Amino acid sequence: MDPKFEMVIGLEVHCQLKTRTKLFxxxxxxxxxxxxxxxxxPVCTGQPGTLPVLNRRAVExxxxxxxxxxxxxxxxxxxxxxxxxxxxxxxGYQISQYEEPFSEAGVLEIMGPPAKRVGIHRIHMEEDAGxxxxxxxxxxxxxxxxxxxxxxxxxxEIVSEPDLRGSEEAYQYLTNLxxxxxxxxxxxxxxxxxxxxxxxxxxxxxxxxxxLGTKVEIKNLNSFRSVKDALEYEFHRQCEALKTGERIYQExxxxxxxxxxxxxxxxxxxxxxxxxxxEPDLVPLLAEPSWVARIRSELxxxxxxxxARFVSAYKLPEYDAGVxxxxxxxxxxxxxxxxxxxxxxxxxxxxxxxxxxxxxLNAEGKDILQSAIxxxxxxxxxxxxxxxxxxxxxxxxxxxxxxxxxxSAGQIVESTGLAVVSDLKxxxxxxxxxxxxxxxxxxxxxxxxxxxxxxxxxxxxxKSRGKADPxxxxxxxxxxxx
Numbered sequence: 001m002d003p004k005f006e007m008v009i010g011l012e013v014h015c016q017l018k019t020r021t022k023l024f025x026x027x028x029x030x031x032x033x034x035x036x037x038x039x040x041x042p043v044c045t046g047q048p049g050t051l052p053v054l055n056r057r058a059v060e061x062x063x064x065x066x067x068x069x070x071x072x073x074x075x076x077x078x079x080x081x082x083x084x085x086x087x088x089x090x091x092g093y094q095i096s097q098y099e100e101p102f103s104e105a106g107v108l109e110i111m112g113p114p115a116k117r118v119g120i121h122r123i124h125m126e127e128d129a130g131x132x133x134x135x136x137x138x139x140x141x142x143x144x145x146x147x148x149x150x151x152x153x154x155x156x157e158i159v160s161e162p163d164l165r166g167s168e169e170a171y172q173y174l175t176n177l178x179x180x181x182x183x184x185x186x187x188x189x190x191x192x193x194x195x196x197x198x199x200x201x202x203x204x205x206x207x208x209x210x211x212l213g214t215k216v217e218i219k220n221l222n223s224f225r226s227v228k229d230a231l232e233y234e235f236h237r238q239c240e241a242l243k244t245g246e247r248i249y250q251e252x253x254x255x256x257x258x259x260x261x262x263x264x265x266x267x268x269x270x271x272x273x274x275x276x277x278x279e280p281d282l283v284p285l286l287a288e289p290s291w292v293a294r295i296r297s298e299l300x301x302x303x304x305x306x307x308a309r310f311v312s313a314y315k316l317p318e319y320d321a322g323v324x325x326x327x328x329x330x331x332x333x334x335x336x337x338x339x340x341x342x343x344x345x346x347x348x349x350x351x352x353x354x355x356x357x358x359x360x361l362n363a364e365g366k367d368i369l370q371s372a373i374x375x376x377x378x379x380x381x382x383x384x385x386x387x388x389x390x391x392x393x394x395x396x397x398x399x400x401x402x403x404x405x406x407x408s409a410g411q412i413v414e415s416t417g418l419a420v421v422s423d424l425k426x427x428x429x430x431x432x433x434x435x436x437x438x439x440x441x442x443x444x445x446x447x448x449x450x451x452x453x454x455x456x457x458x459x460x461x462x463k464s465r466g467k468a469d470p471x472x473x474x475x476x477x478x479x480x481x482x
Contacts, residue, residue, distance in 0.1 A: 005242065006207045007235045009164035009200060010121075010215075011227075013177060014155050015187045016128070016195040017061045023127045023154035024052030024095065031149030032193040036133075044127075044152030046091030051281050058125065058154040059285065062102065063295050065156055065186045066123050068302060071106030073287040079125075079279040088130035088146055096126035096157075098276045102285060108160075108180070110172045111304060111322065118173055119161030128153040131194075150194070156186075162201070162212065167231040174198065174224045175326075179303045183328045191223060198227055204238040204248070213238075214248040218262055220255045230255040234262050306331055314338070314346035323354055330368045333375045340379025345386045352382065356399055372403045381409040389413065433459075 022029050025043035043050045066073060080098040106120030130148040135141055158177065164170050178189045178196065189196040198221050203213035218234060221227045233255075238248055253262040301309070303325050310321035310331075325331045330353070337349050357378065361371060381398060384390045390398060390413065401412045 004206070005204045005235075005239045006209070007166055007231070008162050008203045008205060008212055009166075009170050009231060010162040011158075011160045011164070011170060011173065012199045012201070013158045013160075013174070014128075014197045014199075015065075015158065015181060015189060017058050017154040017156060018185060018187050019055055019057050019061065019154055021055060022152035023055050023058050023125070024152055027152065029153050031147075031153075032195075034149065036145070036147040037149060039149045040151065044090070045148055052095065052279075054282060054285070055154060059102075060295060061186045062123070062125050062154075062156050063287070063292060064184050064299065065158075065181060066103035066106065067292075067296050068180050068184045068186075068299060069106035069108055069120050069123070069158075071103035071120060071123055073103050073292060074100060076100070076284045076286050077102035077124075078284050079282045080276045081279050082126075083275045084273075086129070087144065088132050088148075088151070090130065090148060090151055094127060094129065095279055095282070097124035101125075102287065108173065108177060109304060110169065110176055111307070116163075116169065118163045118169075121159045121161050123156050123158050126155050126157060127151070128155050162203075167228040167235075170200065170231055171224050171228045174227060176303070179326055179328075183300055183302055185300075197222070198224075200227055200231055202231055202234050202238070204235060204242060214250050216248065216250065217252045218255055219252060219265065222257075226255055226257055229257070229260065230262060233260060237262065300328075303328075314343060314350075316346060316350055320347075320350045320354065324350060327368065333368050333371070336375035337379040337382065340376040341382035341386065345379075345382045348385055349379065349382045352378065352399075356396065360403060372406065373399070377402060377408055384409055384413065 016029075019029050021027060022039075022044055025041050027041050027044055028039045031039035043052060063073065077097060078100040079095055081093040082096045082098070083093040085092055101122045101124035103123045104121065106123065108118050108120060110116045110118060128150045130146055130151040133141070133145040133147060136145075160173065164173060181187050181189055181196075187195055191197070200218045200221060201215050202218065203215045205211065205213040216234060216238070218230050221230055234253070241248055249267070251267050252265045254265045255262050307318075307321045307325040310316050310325060311318060314321075316324070323330075324334045334349065334353050337353065338346060341349060357371065357373070358368075361367065381390075381395060381402065384398075385392065385395050390409075398409050398412050401407065402409060405412075
């Protein structure tokens, strides 16, 4: 970051709504990865004489998103035609919203640290365009193909206020935005499938200045990391230009992730370039109060509130609570785990979910919904640790077998005899042997060096293959020393 200048960022996020069908027709909305042009009909391909019919479920999900961000819903909103000509836009216009969007004036709090409130300028509904294909597999084509499967897929566009002041803030904003949208069931937000896309607007000004600099839009951002990297590059480019007296032009630039640079795509269009006018084939959309009230009542506990509850109810550190509530499915898994082991094992369960379980899932490229160990099964393992039936070392062996076999922790312990050994006679034999083999540690312990007990305990654990009860072992050693 150049301290002589301030980065000002606003983000426009397009998010695919989680519907079975498209926004204005009955075609399946999930055409990703399928046969090209298999999910199309006369309506979504813009054939003459066809009329759009608004998808009620899409509206419900859009309202749900807006309410989750505290937006104000208009009593009546209007769809508009956004006119532009491109091969993947079959009608020659996109049905969107312009002057009267369905929602405005919301807020998203970046959980940080540090925490910050970012304004949501508006959220509006629109249909997606198709997709141009310039290559097939590894073959680069000399022409372009068009797949209309995405044409007409329902989207919401979430437009932030220019409240973000750095690439890291932008990254956190997108992370929190995605989490909330997934929590309320509005979208899967799978960027690899194009279900969440982001355009970044960036300008540069002197610190303390009130006027905004010339805005540049960056497109082709297919990951949160790309957003962060592109903003940092573009900030540096604009700073260097201003230092040399070069003029910054309002334009749209593309991010080239391989080269790590932005390049000019076209001069930035103004609203009048799209010749917006009200969509004559759709009536105004009414936010009927009782319907809105029902949608609001069905909103789940949101990430920030759930994090606060995890801290207060389960006494978890802020960091642990933040990780566990970052995904709804992960938070649900954790609480299902606690239902089996009890709140007394909350910290133990948190450690195991974040380290052993997530480590295994990440290594295999899976998410929490694909875990080979059910939440309640992991909870049973936590109970055995809390009761002292298993040490952490033994529990790791049991966990590995649970992952591979699908058997329960109790079944594995019973069949393999991996439980902790508490028999005082057996423990006494191991302790005596360990003390004989570690005379230096015994002497140090007798001389008041309490840390020396670790060497003797370690020797006992090695002899017992991790089965000895550590607390009982330490007690026996101290009794023999005295």
